[in-house]
Amino acid sequence: AQSVTQLDSQVPVFEEAPVELRCNYSSSVSVYLFWYVQYPNQGLQLLLKYLSGSTLVKGINGFEAEFNKSQTSFHLRKPSVHISDTAEYFCAVTPRGGKLIFGQGTELSVKP
Amino acid sequence: DVKVTQSSRYLVKRTGEKVFLECVQDMDHENMFWYRQDPGLGLRLIYFSYDVKMKEKGDIPEGYSVSREKKERFSLILESASTNQTSMYLCASSSVPRGAYEQYFGPGTRLTVT
Numbered sequence: 001a002q003s004v005t006q007l008d009s010q011v012p013v014f015e016e017a018p019v020e021l022r023c024n025y026s027s028s029v030s031v032y033l034f035w036y037v038q039y040p041n042q043g044l045q046l047l048l049k050y051l052s053g054s055t056l057v058k059g060i061n062g063f064e065a066e067f068n069k070s071q072t073s074f075h076l077r078k079p080s081v082h083i084s085d086t087a088e089y090f091c092a093v094t095p096r097g098g099k100l101i102f103g104q105g106t107e108l109s110v111k112p
Numbered sequence: 113d114v115k116v117t118q119s120s121r122y123l124v125k126r127t128g129e130k131v132f133l134e135c136v137q138d139m140d141h142e143n144m145f146w147y148r149q150d151p152g153l154g155l156r157l158i159y160f161s162y163d164v165k166m167k168e169k170g171d172i173p174e175g176y177s178v179s180r181e182k183k184e185r186f187s188l189i190l191e192s193a194s195t196n197q198t199s200m201y202l203c204a205s206s207s208v209p210r211g212a213y214e215q216y217f218g219p220g221t222r223l224t225v226t
Contacts, residue, residue, distance in 0.1 A: 099160070
């Protein structure tokens with residue numbers, strides 16, 4: 001069975017600082033990996049995805065993530081955050097053709 | 113753009129009531145999903161459907177049922193609402209045949225059962 005662990009439930013950071021949100025997964029089969037973002041009082045929207053190919057994936061709003069198969073990780077990074085990046089971020093994994101399994105979420109709080 | 117709409121943003125119901133949550137998508141997607149979202153638990157899959165009149169149980173189906181009579185509409189039913197069903201409910205859809213990834217989400221319905 002697959003599982004996803006987001007290692008930080010809350011990440012406070014100052015505006016213009018870099019940020020990394022950590023995600024580890026476990027799976028005995030090949031998987032696809034995703035990061036979703038949920039702004040306050042909204043549904044989730046796709047930030048980026050890894051299906052195959054280059055392990056460095058670029059998404060919307062300046063975010064990127066790196067797939068590390070040996071460490072079974074898919075950490076999300078942004079070199080300089082804005083107040084508007086304040087949101088909850090979810091890592092998700094699916095075995096190819098299966099259901100999405102979400103992590104517990106990380107609340108990113110960007111302070112001025 | 114894909115649009116997934118949910119019938120209510122906020123809903124307050126009494127214990128024992130039958131509750132219907134409606135979800136409509138406008139992109140002719142085959143797959144539709146219902147999740148509940150609780151703090152610290154992420155999203156948990158309740159039910160999903162790969163086609164009209166088809167449904168499959170997710171990870172937490174107890175106390176819920178679903179209906180998919182038309183391709184664009186997927187309803188979640190709480191037969192007899194209980195206080196432990198107070199939660200945020202999110203509907204999603206995707207187009208990949210029998211594939212769950214790259215889902216498009218509605219804005220959510222925050223249900224309070226008193």
